[in-house]
Amino acid sequence: MTDTLTPVLTDTWDAERSWALSTYLDKGGYAGLRNALAMEPGAVVQAVKDAGLRGRGGAGFPTGMKWGFLPPDDGGPRYLVVNADESEPGTCKDIPLMMASPQHLVEGIAITSYAIGCHHAFVYVRGEVLHVYRRVMNAVQEAYDAGYLGKDVLGSGFDLDVTVHAGAGAYICGEETALLDSLEGMRGQPRLKPPFPAVAGLYARPTVVNNVESIASVPGILKNGPEWFASMGTERSQGHGLFSLSGHVTRPGQYEAPLGITLRELLDLAGGVRAGHELKFWTPGGSSTPMFTAEHLDVPLDYESVGAAKSMLGTRALQIFDETVCVVRAVSRWTDFYAHESCGKCTPCREGTYWMKQVLRRIEAGEGQDGDLELLLDLCENILGRAFCALGDGATSPVTSSIQLFRDEYQAHIDGHGCPFDPSASALFAYTPKTSPTAGVLAGAGAGGHR
Structure with missing residues (x-):
């Protein structure tokens, strides 16, 4: 593997006003959309399949294949819904991406919508992150004003509206069908499947639900070609991804690298575990993935290798804990x-x-x-x-x-x-002795001594 970072989604994060449309255009933004509009929609779907892009929201399902599950066009509406309800402890990649470079997402929405025949797309943003909601709203408005959204996008005859929706703050709404219920104004709870969203999703119409990073990765594929994307990563886990290092690490943050990089290599880039301490355990994909220890430092961070080590790559939320942690x-x-x-x-x-x-x-x-x-x-x-x-x-x-x-x-x-x-x-500690299975539950805030 390589320890070389691949700044694609993060390429403009250090620029002044990195979130502005003008900054994005200076770096070649919307070239991917122009290329896509010159292709047949089916060819765009095939390009994403050829690139090997897999869902960046946790499950790692092939993105182009997911798009291909939509039934034939029956003349009715079909929808794209972007899952931006990032709520799991340790997972923190989509929110900084939307804050620092929301136009990656907006362009990806336009390309994806064109590919699947969608004329109204939705972005479901976690309601607590009001600053992100406002940032994405502003980015969408800039795209409308510049002709990248709305009627007759770039003179292509393709129409697209985008609605940014603030969710109601429930972790369950990260599950795609619960998100759809919430978006429809109902209580966010998972639906019985089948039918799957591709057949009966938002408003009972064919719907694609994708993670923020998945959609934001699409413009690069259409701009540089599927071969460029597939040249990074591993044979079955291709492309680049955001790795979120948090916890007891010298320089926590977002590290964009090819899939298959190891934690040892990422820690080298991040200055290692904090001075004077050593790694005890870590999560490869957020708090809902089985934890690893120092024995797993050299496990390639791709879907197959992490799975073979009996965990999941998930959202690549690498929470680092040293020996002081209970x-x-x-x-x-x-x-x-x-x-x-x-x-x-x-x-x-x-x-x-x-x-x-x-x-x-x-x-x-x-x-x-x-x-x-x-x-x-x-x-x-x-x-x-x-x-x-x-x-x-x-x-x-x-x-x-x-x-x-x-x-x-x-x-x-x-x-x-x-x-x-x-x-x-x-x-x-203060206890209240009981005879029930809850005996010994803390009777106060005594959490003494733990870090």
Whole structure:
């Protein structure tokens, strides 16, 4: 692999007013759209297939193939929906991309819409990030004013409107069908599939739902050719991607590199783990992916290699934790998030995440019991594959992987009645003894000593 960065989406991030249309045009922006409009829509879809672009939102499904699932045109509307509801802990690539270079996304929307026969596209932005919502709204307006959106785009006869929608702040709306329900004004909950969105999506019409980075990567393919894109990455995980390094790293941030780069190479670029400390564990694709340790530093960060190592590349959210971190506390906080954000539609996720939260809290608080680890694994087994959507499955990943990798640390919490990372922690916890499975839940904010 290579340690060479590939500034494509990040090429203008260091420019003054990088978000402005004029800056984007100075770097050759909208050349991809001009090329696409000179091609047949089917040829644009084929170019994306040939490039090997895979979805950058987590699952890694081939983007061009997804577009090809749309049924033949029946004369009715079809839609493109961009999933910009970035909400998972540690995942932080789409928001900076929309802030620093939103025109990549806007041009990608125009090309994709032309390719699939869409005349009205939607961008579903996480509602809490008001600054991003305003930035994307402004970028869309600039594109309208310059003739890249609206009626008769660049004199091609193709019409396209784009609506930017602020979501209502639920993690579940990152699931594509829950996003569609929310966009229609209903409560965001996953739909039963089939039918899939390609057949009956937004307003029961054929719909393509793609992640921000997936769509933003399309202009480069149409500008430089599918061979250019496919020349980067690995044989089956082609192209460039944003790797988000956060946590205990010297220079956290976004590192755009070919798929297949390793964490060791990325850490070299980022100055390594913070001075005086060493890597303990990390996530390859956000908090919903099974964690890795220092033994996995040289695993190529592509879909196949990470999968073979029993995790998922996900959103390439690389959260770095050094030896000062209590793994039980970290997993407990993630589980708090998943329990809070469960939409409640299905019993395995609604009840399972709640009970995982209770058991993890009592272990952390020093009230763990023999059999608690088996109980946690049993809870995970009753969620995995039985939840209504993949978000329930994702909630089990940090629990099962951390027990597999750090079982001794969990057991030390149980045997020592507290966190072994802080000898004084037992004096900082307050418990309310109970006979129910929630015995030992913290009766206050005592979280002493953990980082």
